[in-house]
Amino acid sequence: MATLRAGDVGVLLAGGGLVAVLTWWAWGGEHGDNAVIRAAGQVVKTAALTHAQTFAVDGPLGTTHIEIEPGRARIARDPSPRQLCVRQGWLTQAGQAALCLPNQVSLEIRGRTSAYDTLGY
Amino acid sequence: MTRSVIELPVTPDDRRIARLAALAIGLTLAEAAIPSPVPGVKPGLANIVILLVLLQVGWRAAAWVSALRVLAGGLLLGSLFAPGFWLSAAGALASLAILGLARFLPNRHFGPVSLSVLAAFGHIGGQLALAGWWLLPGAAVIKLLPVFAAAALIFGAVNGVIVARLLAGPASSGRQSGSCIPPSTP
Numbered sequence: 001m002a003t004l005r006a007g008d009v010g011v012l013l014a015g016g017g018l019v020a021v022l023t024w025w026a027w028g029g030e031h032g033d034n035a036v037i038r039a040a041g042q043v044v045k046t047a048a049l050t051h052a053q054t055f056a057v058d059g060p061l062g063t064t065h066i067e068i069e070p071g072r073a074r075i076a077r078d079p080s081p082r083q084l085c086v087r088q089g090w091l092t093q094a095g096q097a098a099l100c101l102p103n104q105v106s107l108e109i110r111g112r113t114s115a116y117d118t119l120g121y
Numbered sequence: 122m123t124r125s126v127i128e129l130p131v132t133p134d135d136r137r138i139a140r141l142a143a144l145a146i147g148l149t150l151a152e153a154a155i156p157s158p159v160p161g162v163k164p165g166l167a168n169i170v171i172l173l174v175l176l177q178v179g180w181r182a183a184a185w186v187s188a189l190r191v192l193a194g195g196l197l198l199g200s201l202f203a204p205g206f207w208l209s210a211a212g213a214l215a216s217l218a219i220l221g222l223a224r225f226l227p228n229r230h231f232g233p234v235s236l237s238v239l240a241a242f243g244h245i246g247g248q249l250a251l252a253g254w255w256l257l258p259g260a261a262v263i264k265l266l267p268v269f270a271a272a273a274l275i276f277g278a279v280n281g282v283i284v285a286r287l288l289a290g291p292a293s294s295g296r297q298s299g300s301c302i303p304p305s306t307p
Contacts, residue, residue: 003285007230011238015274018242023267051258070258 032094032109035073037066040104049073049109059103066107075100075107138182142189145170149194159265161208161248162272165241165280167194168216172237172284180221187213204256208248215247216240233288234281241277245269 037045039057047053047068054076055066062079072090080086080102088098094111148166157163167190175183191213195201223231223239249269253262 003232003282003289004234005230005232007226008232008234008238008281011231011235012274012278015238015242015270015277019267019270019274022270026263026266071263 030094030111031071031092032073032096032111034110035066035068035091036108036110038106038108047073057105059100059105061103064100064103064105066105073107073109074098075105078105079103134182137178138185138189141170141174141182142186142193145186145190146193146197149190150197153198159268159272162269164276165244168237168240168244168277169280169283169287171216171220172233172240172280173287175220175224175236176233176284176288180217180224183220184217187217207255208251211251212244212246212248215250216243219243232281233284234278237281237284238274238277241273241280242270245273 032049035045035047035049036043037047037055037057039059044057045055047055049068049071052067052069054068057064057066059079063077064075064079065077067074067076069090072092074090075085075088075098078086078100080100082102085098085100085105085107091098091107091109094109097106097108099106145167148170152163152166155164171183171187171190174186191206191210192201195203195206195209200206219239220236220243223236226235249262249266
């Protein structure tokens with residue numbers, strides 16, 4: 001029997017692909033360190049993305065619920081009519097942001113270096 | 122005088138498993154002496170024995186040898202029931218589970234190299250899953266994933282080639298390899 005069979009080559013290639021994907025996923029792009037929560041333009045809370053926690057922020061329409069987990073954050077519930085910020089799902093990369101404009105609440109991920117100086121919406 | 126009442130019959134299978142486990146434990150100890158740049162990145166030489174047992178005897182025997190290796194290795198290295206022991210046990214368990222499935226892969230196309238690489242990924246997967254859940258919850262483990270995965274791929278492939286060579290080579294040429302695993306009659 002040959003030392004290396006057809007399937008073995010496939011397994012090795014798949015393993016190499018897995019390593020590449022993991023490298024890109026873990027090291028590519030900058031993962032955010034902090035979540036900055038704003039209401040009506042004012043920063044109300046800055047939380048490190050280290051452990052699971054939830055925040056409730058009040059806006060003109062009601063309460064926005066923000067969920068933080070190790071390495072990621074999202075808007076879990078929001079009274080805005082079109083639910084755009086909720087549907088953005090989990091934010092992981094520095095510079096990502098979810099804006100609930102009707103309720104004037106925003107969630108932004110910050111890293112050690114920010115990709116943009118300023119963002120205009 | 123009372124005669125000895127407890128008698129544990131020892132079957133040839135028991136002796137064989139004990140002999141193979143001793144071999145695996147020896148490799149574990151030898152490996153512990155090798156300095157490693159990253160804690161946890163090891164060649165996993167004992168997996169060579171586990172794979173040989175799996176391919177020549179069967180999965181049950183491989184599971185026995187693996188369990189004995191983890192237990193006795195922990196005892197001899199002084200890490201029994203310490204975090205490192207549990208990581209080792211989780212890795213061995215995941216690796217055995219994957220081997221239990223992978224042994225059904227068609228033999229024509231998937232040789233020892235496939236099994237070894239899959240087992241290595243299972244090992245590292247089990248260890249990191251436990252470490253991420255128990256020891257280092259959070260993002261710390263994620264950053265280490267590529268290092269461990271690359272090590273698993275490389276060492277798994279090398280060990281697999283060694284196993285393939287041991288199986289392919291003439292059984293009597295090696296000093297130990299021939300007599301170590303006598304042909305089994307299931």
